[in-house]
Amino acid sequence: MAAQGRVTAVLGPTNTGKTHYAIDRMLGHRTGVIGFPLRLLAREVYDRIVKARGPSVVALVTGEERIVPERTQYWVCTVEAMPQEIGADFVAIDEIQLCGDPDRGHVFTDRLLRARGLLETMFLGSDSMRPAIAALVPGTQFVRRERFSTLTYSGSKKISRMPARSAIVGFSVDEVYAIAELIRRQKGGCAVVMGALSPRTRNAQVALYQNGDVDYLVATDAIGMGLNLDIKHVAFSATHKFDGRRMRPLFPHELGQIAGRAGRHLEPGTFGVTGDTAPLDEDLVSAIEEHRFAPVRKLMWRNEQLEFGSVPRLIASLEASTENEWLTRTRESDDLEALKALSDLPELRGRLGSPQAVRLLWDVCRIPDFRNTGGGDHVQLLQRIFGFLQDGRVPADWLARAIARIDRSDGDIDAISKRLAYIRTWTYVAQRKGWVDDESHWRDETRAVEDRLSDALHARLTQRFVDRRTSVLMRRLKQKESLVAEVNDKGDVMVEGEFVGRLEGFRFRQDASASGEEARVMRQAAVQALRPEFHLRADKFYNAPDTEMDFTEQGGLMWGGTAVGKLIAGSEALKPAVEPFVDEDAGPEVFEKVRRRLQHFIDRKIAAHFEPLLALGRDETLQGLARGFAFRLAEGLGIVTRESVADDVKALDQDARSALRKHGVRFGQYTIFMPLLLKPAPTRLRLVLWSLAHGLQEFPESPPPGLVTIPNIPDVPKDHYTLAGYRPAGARAIRIDMLERLADLLRAKDSRAGFEATPDMLSITGMTLEQFADLMAGLGYKGDKAERVKQRLVEPPKLAEGEVPAPIPEEVSVLAPPPVDEAAVADETAPAPEMESFYTFTWAPRPRGGEGRGPRREGAPRDGQGNRGPRPEGAPRNENRGERPNRSPRDAKPAEGGERPQGDRGPRPEGGKPRHEGKPRHDGGKPDHRGPKGGKPDRGGKDHGKGGKTYEARPPRSEKPIDPDNPFAALLALKGKV
Numbered sequence: 002m003a004a005q006g007r008v009t010a011v012l013g014p015t016n017t018g019k020t021h022y023a024i025d026r027m028l029g030h031r032t033g034v035i036g037f038p039l040r041l042l043a044r045e046v047y048d049r050i051v052k053a054r055g056p057s058v059v060a061l062v063t064g065e066e067r068i069v070p071e072r073t074q075y076w077v078c079t080v081e082a083m084p085q086e087i088g089a090d091f092v093a094i095d096e097i098q099l100c101g102d103p104d105r106g107h108v109f110t111d112r113l114l115r116a117r118g119l120l121e122t123m124f125l126g127s128d129s130m131r132p133a134i135a136a137l138v139p140g141t142q143f144v145r146r147e148r149f150s151t152l153t154y155s156g157s158k159k160i161s162r163m164p165a166r167s168a169i170v171g172f173s174v175d176e177v178y179a180i181a182e183l184i185r186r187q188k189g190g191c192a193v194v195m196g197a198l199s200p201r202t203r204n205a206q207v208a209l210y211q212n213g214d215v216d217y218l219v220a221t222d223a224i225g226m227g228l229n230l231d232i233k234h235v236a237f238s239a240t241h242k243f244d245g246r247r248m249r250p251l252f253p254h255e256l257g258q259i260a261g262r263a264g265r266h267l268e269p270g271t272f273g274v275t276g277d278t279a280p281l282d283e284d285l286v287s288a289i290e291e292h293r294f295a296p297v298r299k300l301m302w303r304n305e306q307l308e309f310g311s312v313p314r315l316i317a318s319l320e321a322s323t324e325n326e327w328l329t330r331t332r333e334s335d336d337l338e339a340l341k342a343l344s345d346l347p348e349l350r351g352r353l354g355s356p357q358a359v360r361l362l363w364d365v366c367r368i369p370d371f372r373n374t375g376g377g378d379h380v381q382l383l384q385r386i387f388g389f390l391q392d393g394r395v396p397a398d399w400l401a402r403a404i405a406r407i408d409r410s411d412g413d414i415d416a417i418s419k420r421l422a423y424i425r426t427w428t429y430v431a432q433r434k435g436w437v438d439d440e441s442h443w444r445d446e447t448r449a450v451e452d453r454l455s456d457a458l459h460a461r462l463t464q465r466f467v468d469r470r471t472s473v474l475m476r477r478l479k480q481k482e483s484l485v486a487e488v489n490d491k492g493d494v495m496v497e498g499e500f501v502g503r504l505e506g507f508r509f510r511q512d513a514s515a516s517g518e519e520a521r522v523m524r525q526a527a528v529q530a531l532r533p534e535f536h537l538r539a540d541k542f543y544n545a546p547d548t549e550m551d552f553t554e555q556g557g558l559m560w561g562g563t564a565v566g567k568l569i570a571g572s573e574a575l576k577p578a579v580e581p582f583v584d585e586d587a588g589p590e591v592f593e594k595v596r597r598r599l600q601h602f603i604d605r606k607i608a609a610h611f612e613p614l615l616a617l618g619r620d621e622t623l624q625g626l627a628r629g630f631a632f633r634l635a636e637g638l639g640i641v642t643r644e645s646v647a648d649d650v651k652a653l654d655q656d657a658r659s660a661l662r663k664h665g666v667r668f669g670q671y672t673i674f675m676p677l678l679l680k681p682a683p684t685r686l687r688l689v690l691w692s693l694a695h696g697l698q699e700f701p702e703s704p705p706p707g708l709v710t711i712p713n714i715p716d717v718p719k720d721h722y723t724l725a726g727y728r729p730a731g732a733r734a735i736r737i738d739m740l741e742r743l744a745d746l747l748r749a750k751d752s753r754a755g756f757e758a759t760p761d762m763l764s765i766t767g768m769t770l771e772q773f774a775d776l777m778a779g780l781g782y783k784g785d786k787a788e789r790v791k792q793r794l795v796e797p798p799k800l801a802e803g804e805v806p807a808p809i810p811e812e813v814s815v816l817a818p819p820p821v822d823e824a825a826v827a828d829e830t831a832p833a834p835e836m837e838s839f840y841t842f843t844w845a846p847r848p849r850g851g852e853g854r855g856p857r858r859e860g861a862p863r864d865g866q867g868n869r870g871p872r873p874e875g876a877p878r879n880e881n882r883g884e885r886p887n888r889s890p891r892d893a894k895p896a897e898g899g900e901r902p903q904g905d906r907g908p909r910p911e912g913g914k915p916r917h918e919g920k921p922r923h924d925g926g927k928p929d930h931r932g933p934k935g936g937k938p939d940r941g942g943k944d945h946g947k948g949g950k951t952y953e954a955r956p957p958r959s960e961k962p963i964d965p966d967n968p969f970a971a972l973l974a975l976k977g978k979v
Contacts, residue, residue, distance in 0.1 A: 006090075006120040008138055010097075012128040013146035014292040015225075015261025016270075019125045020046070022146075023093045027075060028053065030120060033091035036080040036112060038099055039226050040065065044200035047077040064369065065428035065451075067444065081108050085116060092118035096226055097126035098254065098297060100133070104245060106301025107331040113137065115305070129254055129294045136327050137300075150264040154286040155271040157278070158236060161187050165216035167234040168224060169275060170259055172242035178414075180238055180276075181219045181466040190215045190467030196223035199421055201455035206462060215467055225259035235263040236275040246332075253285055254294040261292075302328035307363070309356040312344040315363060339366040342380045349384065352391060361390055364433070371425040386430065395430060395437050403427060408450045410457035414465060417458045424451050486530035496526045506563040507535060507583040507595060528586045535587035539594045550602050554702045556689050558599050566599045574638060574694040575607055575615070607690075610683040613675050614639045617664040627657035634666065638687045639678035640723055640737070643671055669741040671728055679726045679738055681706035691724050701725070709767045710735050710776075730779030733772070739765055752782070752844035774840050783845035791837040 011019050024046065027033035037043040040063045047061040047068075058074040061067070062082045076084060080094065094116065100109040113124065114137060124134060124141075134141050160169070160183055169184070169191075171177040177193060184191040192210040194203055210218045211231060218224075218232065222242070237259070241250050264270025272289070274280060281289075288294060304321040308314040319337055322330050343349055343362060353359055365387045370379045389395045404427055407420045424447055430436055431443040486496045492504040501523045502511040509531055511524055542560060551559045558566040558579060566581040579599040583592045608615065617623075617631050630649050633641055643650065650668065653661075658668065665675045678687065685703045692700035701721040704711045710733040713722075719729060727734035735743075743765050750756035758773055766773055774784040 006118050006122055008117070008122045008124070008141045009144060010124040010126075010131070010134050010138075010141050011144045011146060012124075012126060012131060014127070014148045014152075015258060016148050016150060016264055016266070017146035018149065019146060020095060023095070023123050023125055024050065026121065026123060027091045027093060030090040030118075032074050032087075032089040033093070033118070034076040034078065034083055034087070034089045034116075035091075035093040036078050036083045036095065036116075037226075038080060038096045038105075038109075039196060039223060040079055041196065041198070041200050041203050041223065042095070042226055043077050043079050044204075050075055050077060065425050065432065066448070067432045080112055081105075083112065083116065089118055090120040091123070092116050092121075093123040093125060095125045097124040097134070098130050099126075100130070100300040101297045103301060103332055104334065107303035107334075110300045110302050110328065111305055113300070127254055127258070127294065128292070129296045132296045133298070133300055133327055137325075148261070148292065149266050151269045152261060152264060152290055153269065153271050154281065154290060155234065155273040157274045157280050160184060160275055163188070163217065163236060163275065164234050166231060167216070167236060168218040168220055168230070168232045168262065169236045169238055170220055170222060170224070171238045172221060176238060177219050177221060178466075184217050184219065185466050185468055188217055191217035191219050193462050193466060194218060194220040194224060196221055197418070197422070198458070199451055199455040201452055202421075202459045202462070205455075205459040209463065209467065219466075222255070222259055224262050225255070229265070230262065231265050232263050233268065233270055235260050235270070235272045237273070237278055238276045239278055240274070240281075253288050256281075256285070257289045257292060257294060260289050298327075299329045300327055301331040303331050303334075309359045309363070312340070312353055312359055312362070315359055316340065316344075335370055336363075336366045339380055339383055343384060343387065346384065349387070358391065362387055365390065368426065368429055371422045371429075372419070373422070382426070390436060394435070397438055400427065400430075400437065400443065404446060404450060408453065410453055414458065414461045417454055417461060421451065421454045421458060424454060486526045488530055488534045494527045494530065496523055496530075501527055504531060504534065504538075506560060506565040507538060507581070507587055507591065509584055509586070531584075531586065532588075535584075535591045539587075539591040543594050543598045545598075547602055547605060550599075552603065552606070552686070552689060554685060554689060555700050556693060558603070565595060568603065568689065568693055570693045570696065574690045575611060575635070577603060577607075577690060577693055579603060606686065610686050611639065611678065613665045613677050617661075617666070617675075620660075620664065623660055625657070626652050626654075627660050630657070630661065631664075634673070634675070638691055638724065639675040639683070640687075640726065641673050642723055642728075643669065643673055646673060667741075669737065670744040671740055672723070672737040674726075674737060676738060679736075684724075684726050688721075688724055708736070709739050709765075713779075731775035731777075732779075733768075733776060735766060735776060750842075752842070755785070755841040755843045757839055757841060770838065770840065774842075777840075777842050781844065782842045784840040784842050786838060786840055788836045788838050791835045 011022060013019060023035060027035055028050070035046070037046065043061065043063055044066075047059060050059050054075065056068075057070050058072055060069040060073040060076045062069065062076060062078045062084070064079060064082055076087070076089065078084070080099075094109065094112050097109060097113060100106050100113055102109070113134070116122070124130070124138075128145065131143060135143075158164075160180070163169070163184075169180050171180055174195065174197075177195060181191050181193055192206040192215055194206055198206070207230065209215050218230065224230070224232075237256070240256070241248050243249075260272035262270075263272050302323055302325070304318055304323075306318065308318045316337070319340075320330070340363060343366065344353065349362075353362060365383050368383060368386070372379070386395060389399070404424070407423045407427075409420065410417070412420075428444075428447040428451060431440065431447050434440070437443050486494065486501075488494050488504055493500055494502045494504055494509065500512065502509055504510075509524075509527060511520065511527070542565070545560065549561060552568065553559060556568040557564050558568065564582060566579050568577045569580050571577045579596060581592060581595040581599055583595055614635060618635055620631070623631055626649070630646070630653060633646055633649060650673070662668075665677055667674055667676055677683070681703065688701050688703050701717070701724070703725055704727070711727060713729040713732055713734045722729050722734045723737075726737055728737050728740055730740075743762060746759065746762055746765070758770065758777075763770065763773055766776060768776060774786070777784055
């Protein structure tokens with residue numbers, strides 16, 4: 002532009018109305034161009050002029066936007082996008098002090114030296130540019146404008162004490178987000194403004210602040226560039242920034258530019274620091290308050306006379322130096338770095354032979370790296386675009402696919418911000434004339450995608466950094482209005498339509514994000530709505546059936562899925578008390594109603610699950626030892642180990658035992674228990690009641706129902722297993738009722754000579770043979786492992802049609818070893834026969850008190866008086882024998898749980914007269930049941946070989962005459978004839 006009009010430099014601090022003055026001057030001319038440092042600021046001024054003159058005469062030109070009506074009179078641009086040869090009457094450059102910026106300063110310097118209006122040229126900025134403008138632009142008229150309001154330093158403040166209408170300034174995205182998150186938690190929310198935001202997102206965020214929805218603004222130093230907001234205080238969270246090359250302290254004039262945004266028009270403003278930032282020194286504070294900064298001595302410059310004959314000549318012209326003392330060559334910019342990188346690619350060297358190709362390459366290199374992906378990726382993208390443009394234009398289908406990948410509104414703030422940066426690249430490409438087909442279509446398409454991403458980013462920023470509930474409530478509080486609260490059917494408590502907490506049972510859980518005065522006011526409003534709700538819920542709870550209530554394994558009391566109380570220890574284990582969970586605001590009437598209902602529930606639950614035990618305690622016919630034993634059972638809540646009450650059991654006579662059995666008490670070999678109380682529901686309640694009575698902090702949990710064995714964890718006390726209905730034995734614990742069934746089978750075995758596990762034993766325990774051996778070891782048995790040839794089933798002979806199979810004699814086993822192949826035996830390479838493992842178990846308790854006897858069984862040796870020796874502890878016992886003749890194990894058919902029927906058996910002969918009179922005795926009078934060869938007992942005269950003593954066969958009974966007075970005589974006689 003020719004230097005024909007007057008040149009004016011309007012200089013001064015912020016809040017002096019410089020920009021407003023320049024806009025009024027431009028609108029006073031027929032045509033005008035004004036350049037701004039930020040796209041955001043350009044968009045703000047464009048909207049302002051459109052309101053004044055209409056959209057048909059105002060153009061907006063930036064790197065990513067181009068709105069140019071046919072009758073354009075006024076051009077609002079970024080400094081880089083300013084048209085320079087249109088001959089406008091008025092030209093203005095804002096923030097002219099950016100001539101000293103290391104990255105963009107050369108562009109501002111170029112406009113300072115060459116951009117002129119036909120009638121008027123105006124430079125706006127800091128007074129620190131006065132000497133440089135006077136030296137480089139002779140004849141410039143200087144206008145000094147003073148600040149409308151005062152600016153005062155207020156020192157350091159914590160964010161929690163930051164006054165309303167404050168702006169906190171950070172110098173990185175991470176820092177801005179961290180501060181915004183802290184303000185959301187402490188102050189209810191904030192708006193976020195950064196230079197990388199799109200104008201649409203920035204304007205939406207600024208609207209949050211300007212409308213009063215939030216009282217705080219977190220921003221980068223972008224707010225220092227002409228954004229006019231109602232800010233009363235500016236706080237610096239740091240005084241250093243990364244300028245793209247290194248971390249450096251902010252210059253005093255930069256701090257003054259940002260701090261000057263505090264105070265609007267005639268309203269005074271303050272500035273200070275926050276966080277870990279050290280307080281500013283006095284000289285710096287004085288300079289900012291008085292707007293005294295060192296003048297700019299060097300302006301960034303780059304040669305504007307470019308040579309496109311070849312790439313080396315272009316690079317040389319860009320790196321040319323200047324002899325002007327006010328100018329210094331700018332550092333290597335991003336576009337020059339891209340030019341050097343592309344020109345070094347072998348695949349491009351042959352395509353840069355013409356000045357047109359070199360100019361096109363330079364235009365491509367000037368595409369900004371909006372994505373900040375680094376040199377390699379950006380250069381690769383520029384290479385692809387240059388290849389397209391040399392062949393014509395960027396292909397529409399390729400561009401469509403690239404845009405489609407970006408056109409997504411999902412994801413978090415970072416993901417959407419990256420997509421916005423990517424779309425800016427294609428927006429820039431679409432703005433270049435001749436680079437794409439149907440330019441207007443792609444401009445509209447990229448703009449629409451940017452708008453959608455901008456709206457999504459604004460929504461994510463608001464969702465993350467603005468607590469709508471708090472902002473609404475605090476606004477109402479400031480307006481001194483009463484708050485409206487209500488409770489919905491889900492228990493959500495709403496105040497002014499915003500969620501403030503939830504009613505869980507009879508307790509109000511306030512949202513944890515509220516704090517301070519806000520939390521107190523919200524609770525007061527919520528309690529007003531909750532008072533009638535508490536009474537309604539208490540009535541509903543009191544009339545609710547027991548099926549809607551339950552207790553947890555840690556003693557909690559539930560109403561549906563909500564905790565409404567807990568169990569606490571009472572006077573007895575079976576009489577616990579309850580502690581309801583009711584807020585004080587509900588009142589004592591609600592508290593007492595909930596407490597009574599909970600007490601009724603648990604009392605009925607105990608009465609139902611422990612009815613047999615309660616009936617035992619109420620039986621007044623139990624006297625003496627039987628009543629004492631009933632008390633011991635009540636203490637154990639229906640289960641006691643036999644060893645813990647061994648003396649009491651011995652002292653019980655048959656009448657006492659019979660009276661206890663009528664109540665379901667079962668005298669097992671290892672445990673005395675009531676089988677009905679082993680069910681899952683009583684077991685679960687028993688563990689809770691016992692834990693309460695013993696003051697445990699953490700209650701043991703009941704095992705899953707239906708398990709015969711569970712792992713035996715060493716750290717778990719044995720009492721916990723007993724209360725759960727299990728007895729530890731080895732690596733596992735077995736359910737006590739199944740253990741008693743196993744004990745019934747073990748009593749019929751010779752535990753001295755040894756016996757093998759039967760399928761019934763394994764079936765009862767549900768264990769493998771190895772696991773069963775470990776269980777037996779835990780019960781006091783020793784298992785000896787051995788191997789033998791595996792037997793197989795004998796296949797029955799094939800029958801002709803209609804032929805009836807002959808019965809197999811009892812003495813013939815259906816199992817037999819495999820046939821011996823003599824040839825295979827002779828052949829040493831033949832495979833060995835298949836073997837199977839088995840265990841032989843013998844009683845091997847730990848010695849105690851010098852006694853190491855094995856288990857006593859019926860038929861065990863007696864002393865010289867015919868009396869049996871003492872039974873070692875833990876050995877299988879024949880409970881409830883009573884006073885009856887001794888019988889062999891085969892004769893003594895056990896009832897369930899180790900108790901034999903108490904039939905009418907007469908008294909045992911005095912003096913221990915041995916059974917089976919007339920039979921020879923060995924080893925102290927024990928009857929000899931061995932066969933002819935001293936092995937297994939004689940079975941029908943068959944020779945079973947020699948071996949140790951076993952009691953698996955029943956000796957033949959002697960025939961007795963039928964008593965004619967016996968009422969069963971006729972049946973016995975009839976049985977003999979059948």
